[in-house]
Amino acid sequence: MPKTAAPLYEQIRQLIVAALAAGEWRPGDALPSEAALAQRFGASPGTVRRALDELAAEHLVERRQGSGTFVSTHSAPRQQFRFLRLVADDDAGGFTRELLGCRRLRAIAAVARALDIRTSEPVIEVRRMLHRRGRPVVLEEMWLPERHFEGLSADVITAHAGTLYALFEARFGVHMVRAEEKLRAVAATAEAAALLQVAPGEPLLSVERLAFTYGDRPVELRRGLYYTSSDHYRNELN
Amino acid sequence: MPKTAAPLYEQIRQLIVAALAAGEWRPGDALPSEAALAQRFGASPGTVRRALDELAAEHLVERRQGSGTFVSTHSAPRQQFRFLRLVADDDAGGFTRELLGCRRLRAIAAVARALDIRTSEPVIEVRRMLHRRGRPVVLEEMWLPERHFEGLSADVITAHAGTLYALFEARFGVHMVRAEEKLRAVAATAEAAALLQVAPGEPLLSVERLAFTYGDRPVELRRGLYYTSSDHYRNELN
DNA sequence: CAGTGGTCTAGACCACCAT
DNA sequence: TGGTGGTCTAGACCACTGC
Numbered sequence: 001m002p003k004t005a006a007p008l009y010e011q012i013r014q015l016i017v018a019a020l021a022a023g024e025w026r027p028g029d030a031l032p033s034e035a036a037l038a039q040r041f042g043a044s045p046g047t048v049r050r051a052l053d054e055l056a057a058e059h060l061v062e063r064r065q066g067s068g069t070f071v072s073t074h075s076a077p078r079q080q081f082r083f084l085r086l087v088a089d090d091d092a093g094g095f096t097r098e099l100l101g102c103r104r105l106r107a108i109a110a111v112a113r114a115l116d117i118r119t120s121e122p123v124i125e126v127r128r129m130l131h132r133r134g135r136p137v138v139l140e141e142m143w144l145p146e147r148h149f150e151g152l153s154a155d156v157i158t159a160h161a162g163t164l165y166a167l168f169e170a171r172f173g174v175h176m177v178r179a180e181e182k183l184r185a186v187a188a189t190a191e192a193a194a195l196l197q198v199a200p201g202e203p204l205l206s207v208e209r210l211a212f213t214y215g216d217r218p219v220e221l222r223r224g225l226y227y228t229s230s231d232h233y234r235n236e237l238n
Numbered sequence: 239m240p241k242t243a244a245p246l247y248e249q250i251r252q253l254i255v256a257a258l259a260a261g262e263w264r265p266g267d268a269l270p271s272e273a274a275l276a277q278r279f280g281a282s283p284g285t286v287r288r289a290l291d292e293l294a295a296e297h298l299v300e301r302r303q304g305s306g307t308f309v310s311t312h313s314a315p316r317q318q319f320r321f322l323r324l325v326a327d328d329d330a331g332g333f334t335r336e337l338l339g340c341r342r343l344r345a346i347a348a349v350a351r352a353l354d355i356r357t358s359e360p361v362i363e364v365r366r367m368l369h370r371r372g373r374p375v376v377l378e379e380m381w382l383p384e385r386h387f388e389g390l391s392a393d394v395i396t397a398h399a400g401t402l403y404a405l406f407e408a409r410f411g412v413h414m415v416r417a418e419e420k421l422r423a424v425a426a427t428a429e430a431a432a433l434l435q436v437a438p439g440e441p442l443l444s445v446e447r448l449a450f451t452y453g454d455r456p457v458e459l460r461r462g463l464y465y466t467s468s469d470h471y472r473n474e475l476n
Numbered sequence: 477c478a479g480t481g482g483t484c485t486a487g488a489c490c491a492c493c494a495t
Numbered sequence: 496t497g498g499t500g501g502t503c504t505a506g507a508c509c510a511c512t513g514c
Contacts, residue, residue, distance in 0.1 A: 066511030184466035228422035304492030
């Protein structure tokens with residue numbers, strides 16, 4: 001227990017997050033105006049504004065002067081690369097996606113622990129590759145708790161044009177808010193080498209990601225292998 | 239040119255950064271109070287507060303309720319790991335430093351370009367290793383423009399107990415504000431393998447960093463090779 | 477033009493810190 | 496106890512958007 005109650009703007013921030021988690025406003029929707037929210041929460045406009053500014057800093061909402069405050073969506077072009085830090089050294093070209101597989105299975109202990117579910121609870125495993133200029137660059141697999149992604153299948157993925165996170169959001173109402181990644185250098189296994197068209201033992205960048213939705217609930221575990229001969233993982237330290 | 243002038247709080251923010259760059263207040267020093275700064279810049283306290291809040295978000299200053307606003311310093315324990323993202327898988331132990339070399343040379347084109355200096359301008363090259371539990375984990379070399387690090391030598395580094403950035407700040411007045419990193423997986427060269435006590439060809443995480451001081455001026459280029467068998471590079475995506 | 481967020485001000489009161 | 500930053504309020508005015 002904190003000694004004193006959280007400040008009002010923080011309480012309001014949490015109430016708005018709860019409303020987002022409950023789906024009161026969907027990604028892309030406009031939130032009520034500052035004045036309307038101030039009314040609703042019984043606070044002054046300045047206090048509501050502070051809460052909204054914090055949410056904007058976390059990329060949960062997006063503010064547009066003259067038009068309103070909107071729930072962030074992975075469909076927006078600006079969000080396209082928020083979770084993909086691999087860029088070409090010469091900064092050229094985007095990726096094309098190739099689905100390798102999508103199947104239902106039971107979570108092994110490590111996956112269950114990360115996703116905070118019970119071991120052997122059903123999860124959906126997706127495997128895919130990303131290509132740049134026709135060359136495979138990324139091989140990744142991910143595990144998603146089935147209870148949040150009921151009906152996810154190869155067909156559903158193939159039928160969708162945008163990013164996976166845009167699909168998850170549009171189809172399952174699961175919006176990714178933030179992620180934690182662990183990076184290491186590993187040697188390509190025979191299988192990975194064949195898929196990525198490199199020699200076995202070739203150094204690859206391993207990226208293990210745990211992604212969270214509203215309320216810091218983990219909903220995706222992902223492991224990527226990046227071939228970094230002419231691409232690199234870009235990071236900013238602040 | 240922006241259509242309209244920058245907002246007042248942004249102008250004040252820039253004036254404070256300029257004062258920090260000029261050394262008007264040194265790392266660890268207290269800034270004048272909000273009221274005093276408001277007086278000085280002819281703005282209301284709320285506007286100055288906004289400027290200070292932005293600076294705090296960038297880690298340029300640190301606010302302590304009841305005592306004041308202070309210039310951030312790399313000597314502070316909390317800043318110790320801001321620029322070192324490598325952590326042990328089991329989260330245990332810190333690093334010990336071993337200096338391999340420190341010499342003066344002339345910048346090659348690639349280094350000069352990154353540091354925004356002229357080719358063949360003098361730079362200081364530092365090479366070192368980091369060990370955890372007696373095992374070498376990081377091999378890195380860095381290049382610093384001599385004009386900002388006059389008198390840096392092996393003796394100066396060895397005599398210093400804390401991090402390099404704390405030394406740079408205390409001795410040369412160069413405070414690192416932010417950095418950009420490019421990560422890739424590479425194979426250990428014979429030389430790197432020998433120093434890191436791994437087999438040649440072993441996958442290593444290559445981390446190339448460009449660090450900036452006040453006013454976004456690049457002052458350090460660094461290249462690290464991380465042995466990531468029981469350590470990983472931790473990252474947060476927001 | 478009406479409605480939205482963005483800036484700037486002014487002031488009250490509180491929590492915390494040093495002394 | 497005096498000074499600091501932290502919270503909260505109230506309101507004026509501006510800039511931008513969309514109709």
